[in-house]
Amino acid sequence: MLSEKEKRFNESMPLGKLLGGILKKYFGALSKKMEHLGVDRHFSTLVAIDNAKQKCTQQYLSDLLDFDKVSMVRILDYLVAKKMITRTVNPQDRREHLIQLTLKAEKIMPAIHHGIKEMNLKALKGLNKNDQELFYSCLATIFNNIEDLPGNTVDIKLKKK
Amino acid sequence: MLSEKEKRFNESMPLGKLLGGILKKYFGALSKKMEHLGVDRHFSTLVAIDNAKQKCTQQYLSDLLDFDKVSMVRILDYLVAKKMITRTVNPQDRREHLIQLTLKAEKIMPAIHHGIKEMNLKALKGLNKNDQELFYSCLATIFNNIEDLPGNTVDIKLKKK
DNA sequence: AATAATAGTTAACATTGTAAACTGTTAACT
DNA sequence: AGTTAACAGTTTACAATGTTAACTATTATT
Incomplete structure (x- = not known):
């Protein structure tokens, strides 16, 4: 049943596409x-x-x-x-x-903070504390890895400083 | 120096926002x-x-x-x-x-596959094989967690089937 | 005093997401 | 057979967002 979905997580697909799929649903639900x-x-x-x-x-x-x-x-x-x-x-x-x-x-703001926290909890459900921490640290690593790549107007602007 | 950036990875920020930042840069560079x-x-x-x-x-x-x-x-x-x-x-x-x-x-297509693989490698640089696998499995978990939340037109369409 | 740099705004344009109305085709049902 | 419902895809209109360039106002530099 999951064979279709698993294709999305195939390594030959752009990582960005996987994130994009999550993103759309995440913000739809949060909204x-x-x-x-x-x-x-x-x-x-x-x-x-x-x-x-x-x-x-x-x-x-x-x-x-x-x-x-x-x-x-x-x-x-x-x-x-x-x-x-x-x-x-x-x-x-x-x-x-x-x-x-x-x-x-x-x-x-309390409701917003609470809603976000709850939303993040739902998203991370089933992952133990360790996995969650590793996941966040992976995201931070990826963020930094990607920050200095070319083709990024934000970077160009920042570099000009 | 990283104190500003680290705020992005604060748990009180929407997870989606973190992913969104990565996404923009990822696709900018890939493009x-x-x-x-x-x-x-x-x-x-x-x-x-x-x-x-x-x-x-x-x-x-x-x-x-x-x-x-x-x-x-x-x-x-x-x-x-x-x-x-x-x-x-x-x-x-x-x-x-x-x-x-x-x-x-x-x-x-070979160039595209290669480019994507290279891009993913750059994004995941510094993460060992174990971390990468865990990261992907976290993404899959999150994807499934989020799929069934309300406020998502794609889901509604799929459910109607 | 002249010039450059910075913060923010506006306008024009492209891409993407969403909703609704539409065509054409197939399936289901009496 | 004939009606109806469901499905695949298209078109149009509209809203949100990203990008670029030109612009105003203010501050810093020289």
């Missing part, structure tokens, strides 16, 4: 799970803003979350429209916009 | 690597067609590769335009279209 909260996308952006210890500019977020700045503008426009964040000009450097969660967002 | 071959996208579709033992219909491919049928049509249109595949009506069931690689595609 469904969260839709009653008033946002259905960009939870990771909210989490990043919530977690940010330093000043949270759009540049900071796009570097951290691997969005180009144009997409970042659109995502933040969306979150502003949903009344989840505010954009204020930084008086210290009037080029920068400081991003902050609204009260409305702060109220739902 | 770059392959562009001299005359196709720059949809390698996994070509591989799936190449590997298909059974009759290769569009339905078969969209089920296997997790594309909805509309996207599948567009992808195959692209591959036809690139002269990589042919679409012929199945005489046994005239509703179905059988997808086959052209000679042109068959000539570059």
Whole structure:
């Protein structure tokens, strides 16, 4: 019964395709799970803003979350429209916009954190603590391996710095 | 130096976000690597067609590769335009279209297989055989865990069958 | 004071996902 | 046989996202 599916995990298929399949389902389910909260996308952006210890500019977020700045503008426009964040000009450097969660967002952040954690738990179900840790460390390794390959505009932008 | 990046691998971030970051870079690099071959996208579709033992219909491919049928049509249109595949009506069931690689595609398939394998190797660099196997088996587990969650149109379509 | 660099915005375009309406073909059922 | 339902694929329209380039405003450099 699984023979079809197993083909997807054949090593001659692009690794990216396997990840892509997981991704689509993951976000579909997460979106469904969260839709009653008033946002259905960009939870990771909210989490990043919530977690940010330093000043949270759009540049900071796009570097951290691997969005180009144009997409970042659109995502933040969306979150502003949903009344989840505010954009204020930084008086210290009037080029920068400081991003902050609204009260409305702060109220739902626990639910978002909880939903994400639950979602991750569901995804990782059946893997013991050891396997999970190894899995995450594999992802980190792969992330770093891939970061410096050519054909990647984000890298090019980062290198120019 | 890695403190920013490590945040991406924090457990309170959506797992999907981590995978998404990897994905973008992976396909960017793969596309770059392959562009001299005359196709720059949809390698996994070509591989799936190449590997298909059974009759290769569009339905078969969209089920296997997790594309909805509309996207599948567009992808195959692209591959036809690139002269990589042919679409012929199945005489046994005239509703179905059988997808086959052209000679042109068959000539570059070894390069594609090789490129993907090389790309996967680069991505997995530094992970020993054991870790790699565990990683793939984790992906398979996650895939299956996520498959049955709500909020997923592909599932709904499959369930209706 | 002139120039370069940075942060963010806008516009135009391409790709992809989704939904709905559609054609043509086969299967099922009375 | 004739109606109906199901299936394979196409087309259209729309929304989300990525990419590039040109742009404004502000700050840093010289």
